[in-house]
Amino acid sequence: MYAYDEIDRTLVNERVSEFRDQVQRRLSGELTEDEFKMLRLQNGVYLQLHAYMFRVAIPYGTLASNQLRQLAHVARKYDRGYGHFTTRQNIQFNWIKLSDLPDALADLAEVGIHAMQTSGNNMRNVTSDQWAGVAPGEIEDPRIWSELIRQHTTLHPEFSFLPRKFKIAITASDHDRAAIKVHDIGLRLIKNEKGETGFEVLVGGGLGRTPFIGKTIKHFVHGRDLLSYIEAILRVYNQYGRRDNIYKARIKILVHELGIEKFSREVEEEWQHIRNSSLQIDDEVIEDIRSRFIYPAYEKLPHMPDELRQAAADPDFEAWRKNSVAAHKNPGYSIVTISLKPIGAPPGDATAEQMDALADLADKYSFGEIRVGHEQNLALPHVAKRDLPALWKALDKLGLATPNVNLITDIIACPGLDYCSLANARSIPIAQELTRRFANHELANLIGRLHINISGCINACGHHHVGHIGILGVEKNGEEVYQITIGGRADESAALGNLIGPGVKFDEVADVIEDIVEAYLALRERPEELFVDTVKRLGVEPFKERVYATR
């Protein structure tokens, strides 16, 4: 994990005191709500249906155990004892009081956590692969570069009032766990023929009401030029991005309207002016950031210890291990994903007690480190294989060992109408009902990898376009209606799902999903063919026929 130095700490503290002053001016009436709105949004504070919602950044998804404990403390002291992990490596608290916010931020600042730019029309929290630094075959740890970008984008004097929000994601593995193709800028870390680090740069991806898959704007930008190239993209966007219509203000619309060729020419021209400026990064700067990332001192351990061999006799343990434990770059260790999707519960929620207990488990079994993924699950990234049985027992007691990672009940959902003032329809109750329908682990396993994504409005916070099955709630004549798409995906082969047919009512959604799954089980060529591959092979039609035949 990255350890703040005095410089980082000073900045975060200065930001807290600025926000304290802003809240004070709002409470005294010196600031109007309109003026304050932008200021609070720059610091992750939304006004929701029932209360203020507070979104805290977990840059590139890396948390230290003391940071997780502090999040638990905030949940307990200022909220209702739980937090909600989002699809962009943030955590949200839904019931916080405005007057408490400065203190909550000050508490978080003590452990190097902030909420800067987790909302508003600025550069948002930089996200990355939750397995960064531990995934086998990774080119190098993308978090070094993520941290460089995090610093560069924090309180940027030119780009804090963009036409619209701006999201950057970065990956360094073949398998893209960071969804870079649906970000405003997606960065794929690669090496050139000289072995130097650089990036394939994608631009203009995004979901929302007009979804686009990002396009490659440059095949290789050298690491030393990364900041100047990003700055060039931002400068073109800041000047030419549309500001007349909020729904057309994202960079994806500018790229679409200009065309990628013209857009990239504009960026190239701008970049030539600034690439040899003080934005150029030398190796020493990268080394300095790298030196403040703390890496575990791994032991040389067997990849098949006795503890694991013995535990294999327990079918519950085996079910969990096969589902939630992934290979680590060091053969004596594993990456353990912790499902925050227990049957019947809102996806992504964790209680303060669970967070505290997980922090303890991270200290005991994972060198004090926890990761947060965009699928709204957590991970312990450095677990010795001999410790897996003990860890599983402890997680099971906490209700955190549901073996459903990547299965049909591992649902991504936005908060929906239960919390959100933008939503048109409920999301969480749909997710809860679906987890109950597919609660049988053998059935879920038989179905295999299948991602369901649910959004309660067209803003697509639940990323429904890229769900293998996407569910979008809309409002029609005062009723909640759900549009269902199939065949989307968010990984390196990112694609948008296709509509399967007319929208259905709230009560019918789970039935329709069951029908889709039944159709898949009948249509797949062999058990290994994933749902999304069957859809790719056959298209929407055969599914549509089966689902709507009886409706």
Added chain:
Amino acid sequence: MPLVNGGKIADDSFVKLAVDTPLPEDGDILVPAERFLGEADALLKRAGKIGVIWPNNRDIAELVPYLGKLATVALVFPSFRDGRAYSQARLLRERYGYRGDLRATGQVLRDQFVFMLRAGFESFEVKKQADAEAFMQTAKRYSVFYQPTGDGRITALHRRMQLRHSEGVGT
């Protein structure tokens, strides 16, 4: 609307001219971009300082031939949400080498001061009296800056490099 210049509330010597206001004999004037470009030669011959009000959706490069003769360039924030003039300011300072006064106009509020200073603004038509009075205090709010801009403030990265090198001495 109070003007802050050099960190203090100051008198504004400039009179703003509309597109069709008759040209005063002397005195300092601020002229809209359209009129300035149309009458540049006549305007520049006049006694008194001249400044131009440049809209945020017009290419700032058009102003380059005149930069040496302008006493001030006023950039516009129609709303504090509209950040285009930050880019224009940095281009004027950092690319086109403009050294004259750079003025922020429009919806200029306290919480933008630091960003504006970093982008190269020197004077500010501040919307609220209380904000203008709090200028100096607000400008000092931050001591750490992550990005290099033309304002010369040392960035966090460079400070770290200095620390590394000073620690390296004698080892």
